[in-house]
Amino acid sequence: MIDINISGRVGRMDIVAQFEGRGGVTSLFGQSGAGKTTVTNMIAGLATPSSGRISVNGTVLLDGDKGIDLPVQARRIGHVFQDARLFPHLSVRANLTYARWAGRRSGTRDFDEVIDLLGLKDLLDRKPETLSGGERQRVAIGRALLSGPRLLIMDEPLANLDHARRNDILPYLDRLCVEAGIPILYVSHSIEEVTRLSNTLVLLSEGRTQAYGPVAEMLAREDLVHVTGRREASALLSGTVSRIDATWDLAHVDIGGPELQIPGLAAAAGDAVRLRILARDVALAAVPPEGLSIRNALTVTIESISGETGPYAEILCSLACQTIRARITRASVSDLGLKPGMTVTALIKSVSIDRGQSTLAPPVSVET
Amino acid sequence: MIDINISGRVGRMDIVAQFEGRGGVTSLFGQSGAGKTTVTNMIAGLATPSSGRISVNGTVLLDGDKGIDLPVQARRIGHVFQDARLFPHLSVRANLTYARWAGRRSGTRDFDEVIDLLGLKDLLDRKPETLSGGERQRVAIGRALLSGPRLLIMDEPLANLDHARRNDILPYLDRLCVEAGIPILYVSHSIEEVTRLSNTLVLLSEGRTQAYGPVAEMLAREDLVHVTGRREASALLSGTVSRIDATWDLAHVDIGGPELQIPGLAAAAGDAVRLRILARDVALAAVPPEGLSIRNALTVTIESISGETGPYAEILCSLACQTIRARITRASVSDLGLKPGMTVTALIKSVSIDRGQSTLAPPVSVET
Amino acid sequence: ATDERPLTVFAAASMREAMEAIADAFEEETATKVVFSFAGTGTLARQVEAGAPADLFVSADAAWMDYVRDQDAVSADTIVEFASNGLVLVGLEESPVLELSPENLHAVLETGRLAMADPETVPAGRYGKAALVTLGLWPAVSARLAPMENVRIALASVARGDAPLALVYRTDAMVEPAVAVVAELPQQSHPPIRYLAALTSSRTHPAAPAFLEFLNGPRAREILHSLGFLTDKVN
């Protein structure tokens, strides 16, 4: 639980940020220069808002009215800065353990575990100056993870990391939220990262929070497409793993009636999962087709068709209490004669689903 | 044309880099810590290789044997550093125009054009310290663009930028290569960016160039998947725009027989284009299906099926001298009874193609 | 003879008051302006040797005058001795008169030091040491010395109570109201304290000989006398 309501000013920009994260990962999403870093700095106590209230898991860090203003060192926020900000005179090891020896904080994370995760084993005795860009970023993440924080702020922590490394780190952050119950405030300009990770999405634009709420809801909101971006429109499906097909390595996920077959999902039967399905990965068929390599064919009802200018149309479909989005060409809408109310088949390539979008659903956010 | 053959040492890592870029964008791709930045520094003259030869468009910048070693300021390389490296005491404007007033270089790029592209108009009188991470990166790009370089080195220049901004900048870089004939050496850990932009892909691992060559070739090479990454296997199709369907805003692209319909392609009839098609966006059908929203159904012949462990299989298909890759589940391979030699239908959602992967093919690289 | 340029005199800093008074009188009489460069005699001697633009050199120490004479930096035949001085011991204003004996000195210096000009570097100190040796007092005080860079500071340290006793010129004792003379050292106990003046070899001012003469004349003697200098020898 984080509860933020602050306002202030930096340069010529007014900052007005008001949002709640109900647990798990809260993502701060916005364009370059939208004020994301500034907001995190105010929360961490590094910049002073002119007024407001900040509380994390019930602990009030700032309350302008009550005169509460915890100093930085008392806020217990693990902060991964956008610019790494490693201590140049200390070895990587001393940087990583700084909170322990200088901050008297006993991290709950195991040192070796974090080192392993971030691939820092060979760098421990080096000085930050000799590290590559990505290495520096990883050390910064490790330092924050090992500081025993009550809240983790991560400002574009994966910008310089390759996909393989990202895919190691993201599930770890997931687990951190779930197991250790540490809320994460995650800043990113990558909607993929954001939707993959977050429970709550906060949209920031020109210093103001435009809207916030559960990721699925935010992505579905038409009025926010200018911020979330048309291109990556998607839907989130919640479901439960009904069984694991070991032969073909497919997980069968019950999404409230129909089943989806998902490859490469690290889950066990009974787990609650969230599946992010990109609109552009969903095709529609007027009649259920045969002999396709596409394994997931769902019978859905067309709710609405938003046909703007440009080549695309966005089709909102419903199935068993859930919503799915399809993005097809306007030409196809016309060819197939699609209309709201029609029953069609939504085709989803199994392979498309497993793109790092599927995660164990954090318990706090079972939205169904 | 850039021609690199250098070796040297940094810390405990030996650098051995040998590659040629035949024009356009040459991408240096490798994991964090692979030595990408070090190689670019050696090319720029900021680190000294122990031996080697560097030439750009025929001009020799370094030749250990002949004793040629141009100093940094004579190499005329526009360098976008991974860490921006703006001059902290100068305004954004003075940073951008530094090459002009301090380096006596008359840039060929128009100042206003670059400012517009990068959205820097409101920042011109600010000091770097007050810029956000993304703003800083954009200024660094602008500074390099305006330096009238004979070679542009860009070290992860878009890491902190949102998609919208990326999609403004990437086509510009494209044009820069084509129109101004300035080769670009591009460092990135994002295979998407790399394949979208590059003509030549150089794979770097542990300080050594593993392989280099045309992007399509490199992505198709099975022995390099551990570097290029399994997940994003793809194929590049070369073609010519045959006509533009204005009603539905679709470009029809002739790929040597069959035609593909592509939305949102900024091209005119007659243009040569390259289409990157991700393996995971290709589905296969045993019989040509009817009534689908999927517009591109190509008749192809299965060349090979690589069915490894794990849920996936990789199908290499050929059509009209070109190759296309499909990634489907092993379960589907079995269900449909796919075998090499079979003729099947490859289904490609039109919408999937337009993901920033399609570019005007730089004239130097018409590989067909 | 008047000249636009002032006459330049390099004079020992300890002579400042006297020299300025004499210069004023000289100017009154001849309308020739005199300027001084005051510093330690040793410093000035080396400068005169190095060709300083001095017309006259006034030394508080015969040894340094010999030195510059040997270097031909002053005209040997112009050296005159125009004043001399005596040595006294001073204490704080109400201090009783002190009988000069090792025991007495010992008693006074038990808790404090004898402030005096540095016996090794400053002429006043050299004379003082010679006197103390002659009087057999040296062993009693040598361990309790506070050698000072100049006499003024020695005086000041008594005036401030840092030292109970200072050995200074009688001229100095006369001008510091906070101290009182507790003993005079006999003139015979030390080499004569002589103030010498000479024209430098590099002099350029036509009035230089006139000023040297004036310095050695009755008007100057009067002034010197009023400030506590001994001029009887010259008389």
Added chain:
Amino acid sequence: MNFFHLQPAEWQALALTVKVAAAALLVALPLAVLVAYLLARYRFPGHGIVNALVHMPLVLPPVVTGYLLLLAFGRKGPVGAFLSETFGISFAFNWTGAALAAGVMAFPLMVRPIRISFEAVDPKLEAAAKSLGAHRVVAFLTITLPLAVPGILGGAILGFAKAMGEFGATITFVSNIPGETRTLALALYTATQTPSGDLAAFRLTLIAAVVAFAALIASEVFARRLRRRIGGDHD
């Protein structure tokens, strides 16, 4: 006498000089670090006055500073009286006084480079340290202080060199007592004040030069090692 063989008096002066300079450094350096930090990071009322006070010993002739020290720290001086009554500490005519004079004179030379280094340390790093739980004092000690080492070392070098060479304030404040306050600088001065002292002065100059040279080399080596350790070495 072998030219390269130090005489006892020279040894004494050398040892005393090192003792005085080291003591001055030891006491003044931490204070200088504190003052430099305050001046660099805070704007408090009186900022300008503190800054001016720090620089005063540089602007005033050393003799004046020495004299002011004498007034304040002498036996009867307000501070001196208090210190001697309360703690039994006395600076008058004592090597500790020489160290005090050297420390005061060296102080501005230490504060400025240290302040420059503090100003060059990015306060964001200290903020990062605090966000990791470090108390502001701990953050200062573990981050800002080590990063300011080039300035602290530079200040220490200037301060030590100055303390070794300090002359005017020392001789005025604590006199020129062999074995107690006669440092190399004072011994050297002593030698130059005698017409025949040239050889001795030359020897002492050599000794001072050699010591200073050794100290400098040592500090450079130390600085280079430290810079490598703190990773600021850009070579």
Added chain:
Amino acid sequence: MNFFHLQPAEWQALALTVKVAAAALLVALPLAVLVAYLLARYRFPGHGIVNALVHMPLVLPPVVTGYLLLLAFGRKGPVGAFLSETFGISFAFNWTGAALAAGVMAFPLMVRPIRISFEAVDPKLEAAAKSLGAHRVVAFLTITLPLAVPGILGGAILGFAKAMGEFGATITFVSNIPGETRTLALALYTATQTPSGDLAAFRLTLIAAVVAFAALIASEVFARRLRRRIGGDHD
């Protein structure tokens, strides 16, 4: 006489002091910047010796430095004779000599802070400038030099303050000639040479303090404005 009304002699000394200090700064600062840059960025043979030479005036008592200057730059000194014959420049006993002495004494105080600032400038920025086509000299002038301004300013302040207060080397080298070489510091010394000079000394101390204070305030304001301009202000 109004206490707050400066006397002609005081005016003269004040004007001279500012002239001497400014001249010393003007000539020595560029040289100090050059030497500091060389010491900071290059390891050449003789690095240690240059470094030691720079610090020498700090370690030696000023009197010795002044004496060495007298030997070298005096009318009969090798350098002095050469300069005066070839260029007609003479340092002996005129204000340019005072400036020379002040400059030499201030030199080490300037070099160290400047060197610290140079060492703190990331050489990668200069490399970036070169990659944008700037010649190494241009890159130095447009990047490294402006970024080292805190150190240069700090060095200038220390140097100016020192030049204003320089005493020992000046009086030894160019003597204490009113209107020519009698700066405030020397005038102050002269005043202390007479017991009646206390008031004059006090006035001169005040003048020196006020000037120094004004210079400091000005430099701080200038520094703050500059720091804001170069964006290094972290507040």
